[in-house]
Amino acid sequence: METALYLLPVTLGDTSIEKVLPSYNAEIIRGIRHFIVEDIRSARRFLKKVDHDIDIDSLTFYPLNKHTSPEDISSYLKPLIDGASMGVISEAGCPAVADPGADVVAIAQRKKLKVVPLVGPSSIILSVMASGFNGQSFAFHGYLPIEPRERSKKLKALEQRAYTENQTQLFIETPYRNHKMIEDILQNCRPQTKLCIAANITCDDEYIQTRAVKDWKGNLPDLSKIPCIFLLYK
Structure with a gap:
């Protein structure tokens, strides 16, 4: 060795x-x-x-x-x-x-x-693979601002980058705030913008779904206390 x-x-x-x-x-x-x-x-x-x-x-x-x-x-x-x-x-x-x-x-x-x-699982790479979004150009932003106004501003900026740069935008949230994150996405992003939610990747209860923002409304999974990664794309 x-x-x-x-x-x-x-x-x-x-x-x-x-x-x-x-x-x-x-x-x-x-x-x-x-x-x-x-x-x-x-x-x-x-x-x-x-x-x-x-x-x-x-x-x-x-x-x-x-x-x-x-x-x-x-x-x-x-x-x-x-x-x-x-x-x-x-x-x-x-x-x-x-x-x-x-x-x-x-x-x-x-x-x-x-x-x-060494080779092993990366939620960033695996979620991009499964999302159906652009895998040639993507950016991971970690945690977004907690303050509502700043978070709204950041979400809109990331969405705009998805459209103008043809780039997949990825970010995460503390598990207990997942539902608040989804609510903020649905409130701030365009109806036609695509959102992929990837949760518990590689686990038995893995959940990876891509839908337009308008189609997520009223169809949200229970993601409380579950590690998630969120992806936005045009």
Whole structure:
């Protein structure tokens, strides 16, 4: 196994490892003793899911979130600099994509350390694939503003980009605010604009539907507390 910073995708929900991750990922994970993780508890659960016999207590975890300083992040890479492979684990999906893992990858690149991304599920890519929208040009915007006026302004701006740039627009919301997000979309976007709602991707109760805004009215699924990604297109 080559010494590198390995970017280790995680299941998007309560999905079996075999369904979404290559067996090669497990081989790599077994050879790593140092992990940079968004959440230590969820990372430990994921590693046990990959290999029930893994000795969790022998591993070292370095927390990486929005509160971690650049100095701390840089110091995390010392084992890699000393010749030991390291892994980066997000809470869900692919690390460094809409994820604080990007910060440690940027430092590793500046230090000319080898970075290896492994194959795994990305809600951004999977939702674009299933939406029927433009997969040649798309943009992910993360969370939209919470303040009503700013959110309305942002939704209208994203919708306009879909029309003028022929570009798919993607964004997310905190699960407990999914229904408010949908209400805001239906209120602010044109009736003919297409909206795709993708929820619990790769899970048994996966839900991915594309409809015009006018056709969603009165036909909304129950998305409370479910991870969702929203896509707008002309």
